[in-house]
Amino acid sequence: MFATTFTASQIRQAEAVLLDDESVPDQLMQSAAHAVYQVADVLLRGDTGDAGEAEDRVLVLAGGGGNGGDALYAGAELALAGHGVDAVLVADEAHERALTAFRNAGGTVLDELPEYLWSHRLIIDGIVGLGGGAGLRAELAEVVEFCRSRARLDTQILAVDVPSGVDADTGEAGDLHIPADVTVTFGGWRRAHALSPDCGLQLLADVGLPGRPLQTLLIDTLPEWAADGPPLVVSARAVVPDLALPEGITTMPPGWRVDVEPGAADDKYSGGVVGIFAGSGTYPGAAILCTAGAVNATPAMVRYAGPQALEVVRAHPEVVATESLADAGRVQAWVFGPGADPGLDTADQLRWVLERQEPVLIDATGLTLLATHEDLRELVVKREAHTVLTPHDGEFTRLREAVGLPEGSRWQETRALASELQCAIVRKGRITLVATEELLEPVAAVDAGHSWAATPGSGDVLAGVVGAHLASDPESHALQFLLAQAVAVHASAAKLAAATPFGDATAPASRIASFVREATARSGAI
Incomplete structure (x- = not known):
């Protein structure tokens, strides 16, 4: 399957319905923060599943809005779970209740960025999220440089909702932005999760109020596939890492299964014959590589027409080759x-x-x-x-x-x-x-x-x-x-081609x- 993505406006409309029905302050925010905590805990445990070393700490970069509140509440949960957690407040203000919860849980607020990046194993990017545009303000350049100069390979960045400096609707990133290893979002995929490689591994958490998931509101009340709605962007991820995720948190789907098995009545022509015109004296390998891709992708015949006919047949004897397009024979599609x-x-x-x-x-x-x-x-x-x-x-x-x-x-x-x-x-x-x-x-x-x-x-x-x-x-x-x-x-x-027994x-x-x-x-x- 392919995942539907939503605009920032659509997300806000659906969230507004739940915000109006909260029974306690920050109920929806804490639901999102719990998902951030769960993902952060998985990343800290890594492949071994243990809690990590005592000196491994978490650094929360908290902005002044709801994204910073999500990160601080998540930091509070991490602190209560026994992780060492620090926070840097990158704005003149912070979400007050979330900051109080963070401090009460044992989190430490730093006056400035740590001197050494390797003092923290995980960075939670809660600077800006859905409301941010392409690029961060100039005074955050030091924060961006700190995140980008990760000296230790297992220092990961977990973005809350959308990586800071990446536009949620276009996926465009400004010069000052923070690329993430993992991004966790809530209720429905944002456009940026389909369009920006800076999101890293995209994760979706099913959050909301008791009995009222945000995802249902998005699907039921915001049918963006309607003709009068915004253009639809759908997404799939070709390679999804094997990661043990908590219940309710999923990865971007991998698309549909490809079925190339011939039926009982099929023959070498009925599966779709593809004709290929490729290669030259300068680039003879292009003809061989293109036909190799086709041969391995289909059970049907592959025809080649072009100046490298002899070399193609030497490499792939199952290909029917000629030097002339007009002599190639019948095909169902040309490359x-x-x-x-x-x-x-x-x-x-x-x-x-x-x-x-x-x-x-x-x-x-x-x-x-x-x-x-x-x-x-x-x-x-x-x-x-x-x-x-x-x-x-x-x-x-x-x-x-x-x-x-x-x-x-x-x-x-x-x-x-x-x-x-x-x-x-x-x-x-x-x-x-x-x-x-x-x-x-x-x-x-x-x-x-x-x-x-x-x-x-x-x-x-x-x-x-x-x-x-x-x-x-x-x-x-x-x-x-x-x-x-x-x-x-x-x-x-x-x-698969890159894989070896050693990595x-x-x-x-x-x-x-x-x-x-x-x-x-x-x-x-x-």
Whole structure:
């Protein structure tokens, strides 16, 4: 499944209903703080499950608002549980009742930041949350630098609701922001949890008043999927760490399971034949990597057409290869561009593919041609079959500028370009965004959960994987989810490729391709 995310305004509306019905002051705040305490306790115990060493302490960074109150109440619970807890009040004021509870529980308020970061094993970021924007005020620069210069690897940062300096609605971060290892939020996912890698591991706590969970209010009273509501952003996380979490606290879901098992009546053609035009004399490996991604992602036939036909067959004898697009034979989807020569007649070859009736995925050199050839962009707009573009941020910017769209937040830009070009956009990154031309359709965000796919040739493998998925359902009516799940399979393969008996190491693209099968089998499972 994919998780629905909510805007800050929607969260506030739902919280307001519960705040009006509190039987004691700060009842909802203390419910949230208890979830922060539970997660902090899990992080302090670590893999061993014990309470940690006596000298390991917790540092609470408390702002003056409700986020700081959450952190101070959580700090009070940690102190009562036997943990050593200090707090630094980063604002001119603090939540009075929470601060009193913190002091009464044995917490210590420091006048300034500790001299040494390694004196604290866990930092709780309660500076600002839902109401914060992209970036913190300049006087907090020392606090930000303190958090970013963690000298001890097991010093973790736990953000309350949203990391400070990250905009809750766009996921954009200013120059001064605090990246988190873990973020715990309440009732429903914020947009930032789908859009910002600075959230680290995203956790959701089911909080509220007795018999009235906040999550229910969000779902029942704020149906953001309605046509007159805000644009919908949904999210999944490809790789979720194995962490023993308390009841009522969950991770971002991993998406849907991918089922590639052939049926009794299927053959090598019926599962969706994908055709690949990739590689050149300069980049022969792109052809091999792209076809490897496709071969490992589908039980159906993979066809290759291009200048590296002989090398592709040597590497993958199951591929049917030719040097000419026209001789490739029937396919259900095309992948065009990874490592292709931008000169010669490549623009004409892309034109030939775009004029056909099959879905097309365009990557790398194909994207460069689109950015520089207005007539090719016009063909994309006019196509009836699915067209999928897979740019990284640099390629995306060139396309956006070519069509004259203004700069904006990452997800809003992606949605706008998909609408402008009447196609699907898979905007690659640690968090990959998938948007289609239909503005009422959700934008899907896939958090890889790691960055091991940031390696040469990984994008070529991804193009093959996504192209194979596209060929399996060429007329898909839930295209963004089909594409997003293919992205998640690739991200999972990269994590599996990095694994060694001694810990994670490098994940070369060829190794990522070899783990696509295992990642497919693992898809949709935490």
